Amino acid sequence: MSRGVLSARELEILLLAARGLSNRKIGEKLHLAEATVRRHLANTYSKMDVSSRAEATRMALQEDWITVSDVTEER
Numbered sequence: 001m002s003r004g005v006l007s008a009r010e011l012e013i014l015l016l017a018a019r020g021l022s023n024r025k026i027g028e029k030l031h032l033a034e035a036t037v038r039r040h041l042a043n044t045y046s047k048m049d050v051s052s053r054a055e056a057t058r059m060a061l062q063e064d065w066i067t068v069s070d071v072t073e074e075r
Contacts, residue, residue, distance in 0.1 A: 010044045018057040
């Protein structure tokens with residue numbers, strides 16, 4: 001799967017989710033409604049054919065879309 005499958009915003013939200021931020025916190029950080037964050041994550045999961053943050057994070061790490069250092073950076 002190519003990194004280009006996800007939009008820049010979807011990848012940004014996935015990274016923040018991988019860091020452990022809640023949908024509410026992601027929304028606050030990016031100035032988005034929580035429902036918008038949920039929709040972006042649902043679209044991301046569908047494109048990646050996964051059903052959870054953990055699966056999406058694992059796949060993104062395996063595909064080198066994000067790195068461990070990206071995930072462990074300070075929130």
